[in-house]
Amino acid sequence: MSDALMGVYNRAPVEVERGEGVWLHARDGQTYLDCVSGIATNALGHCHPGLVAALRDQAERLWHVSNIFRIPGQEDLAEKLTRASFADVVFFANSGTEAIECAIKTARRHHAAKGNPERIDVIGFAGSFHGRTYAAVNASGNPGYLDGFGPRLPGYVQLSLDDAAGLAAAIAAPTTAAVLVEPVQGEGGARALSVEWLQALKAMARAAGVLVIHDEVQCGMGRTGRLFAHQWAPGAEPDIMAIAKAMGGGFPMAACLATRDAAQGMVVGTHGTTFGGNPLAMAVGNAAFDLLADPALLAHAQKMGDRFAAGLNALVAGYRDVAVDVRGKGLLIGVKLVVNNREMMATAREHGLLVAGGGENCIRLLPPLIITEREVDTAIDRLAMAFATTRRRMAQAA
Numbered sequence: 001m002s003d004a005l006m007g008v009y010n011r012a013p014v015e016v017e018r019g020e021g022v023w024l025h026a027r028d029g030q031t032y033l034d035c036v037s038g039i040a041t042n043a044l045g046h047c048h049p050g051l052v053a054a055l056r057d058q059a060e061r062l063w064h065v066s067n068i069f070r071i072p073g074q075e076d077l078a079e080k081l082t083r084a085s086f087a088d089v090v091f092f093a094n095s096g097t098e099a100i101e102c103a104i105k106t107a108r109r110h111h112a113a114k115g116n117p118e119r120i121d122v123i124g125f126a127g128s129f130h131g132r133t134y135a136a137v138n139a140s141g142n143p144g145y146l147d148g149f150g151p152r153l154p155g156y157v158q159l160s161l162d163d164a165a166g167l168a169a170a171i172a173a174p175t176t177a178a179v180l181v182e183p184v185q186g187e188g189g190a191r192a193l194s195v196e197w198l199q200a201l202k203a204m205a206r207a208a209g210v211l212v213i214h215d216e217v218q219c220g221m222g223r224t225g226r227l228f229a230h231q232w233a234p235g236a237e238p239d240i241m242a243i244a245k246a247m248g249g250g251f252p253m254a255a256c257l258a259t260r261d262a263a264q265g266m267v268v269g270t271h272g273t274t275f276g277g278n279p280l281a282m283a284v285g286n287a288a289f290d291l292l293a294d295p296a297l298l299a300h301a302q303k304m305g306d307r308f309a310a311g312l313n314a315l316v317a318g319y320r321d322v323a324v325d326v327r328g329k330g331l332l333i334g335v336k337l338v339v340n341n342r343e344m345m346a347t348a349r350e351h352g353l354l355v356a357g358g359g360e361n362c363i364r365l366l367p368p369l370i371i372t373e374r375e376v377d378t379a380i381d382r383l384a385m386a387f388a389t390t391r392r393r394m395a396q397a398a
């Protein structure tokens with residue numbers, strides 16, 4: 001591997017050449033069933049013909065114009081997103097962490113516009129991940145992402161998800177601006193928050209005039225079987241939400257959605273971007289949205305999630321020495337292991353299956369939402385082979 005790249009990634013020795021649906025073809029001839037999907041990004045599979053056509057068509061007409069002009073496709077996609085959600089307004093960005101940055105700024109400006117500029121604190125949770133900007137790593141509070149980057153920023157409070165008293169006190173504090181939470185934690189290990197937890201948070205926050213921000217960068221856009229994960233929890237709609245990943249099916253784009261009230265401070269000049277919402281992104285984003293918001297696809301994702309859960313639970317029951325738990329929601333699936341998750345990722349690769357890692361020693365399965373029943377069964381069979389190989393190796397090593 002070339003040393004001309006900044007060494008920030010722990011890359012697996014896989015060089016992908018071509019993708020089609022849920023399958024990836026590597027340069028060495030290996031074919032993999034892809035249950036990583038660019039970490040929940042290729043939700044429509046690789047090279048979906050509808051997305052390819054939209055990108056190709058737009059590439060021949062117009063690539064880029066500044067946001068100082070009206071941009072083809074932006075207003076359409078914003079209308080679609082607001083019609084399908086709690087939100088009234090949308091800001092388009094390029095990556096999940098930028099959408100989070102916009103969400104935090106929106107929350108603070110909301111309070112400043114209302115005459116409460118002292119409300120700056122953003123409450124985040126252990127195990128969360130919101131991206132890599134300075135604000136995002138401070139919001140998640142994970143020391144691994146903060147070490148060596150200078151002082152922690154003021155205005156961020158970290159709690160554990162089960163600290164109900166701490167959360168109530170933090171929400172009641174006069175300097176609190178917002179609570180930032182993933183309805184299903186992704187990097188933290190596919191941890192789904194309960195409907196009741198999300199509803200109670202919203203009720204408490206609303207009573208205190210504190211905004212709720214959902215990070216649906218990973219769990220949103222259909223992955224749980226609803227377009228947005230919080231839609232499983234009626235009444236728990238956020239005031240602000242960040243989305244990215246699946247919304248472009250692999251083309252970089254993101255969005256911060258907000259109610260008009262929450263976004264009241266985001267007036268001309270307060271925020272902006274060169275590339276966010278550019279014509280190429282909007283062409284792909286509109287095509288992807290129409291496919292992802294299709295109730296038939298959402299129902300399919302839920303059904304495939306149930307099939308995975310049943311198959312994986314049965315598998316884990318026979319391998320208590322290898323794995324202990326299946327968790328997550330829909331097609332954001334975690335399997336908590338006894339054995340090392342990094343080693344399991346490598347063993348799964350030996351059997352032609354790509355899975356991602358996750359917190360609490362999980363592997364995550366994040367397949368494209370278009371995965372078929374047969375492909376779900378193939379994924380489970382391949383993971384079963386990886387479990388068997390692991391067990392055999394443990395016995396040999398003993």
Ligand code: PLP
Nearest residue numbers: 095096097129130131186217218
């Ligand atoms: N938020 C969540 C929940 C994520 O999973 C991620 C990325 O994995 C991000 C934010 C950051 O997104 P990006 O890598 O596009 O900046």
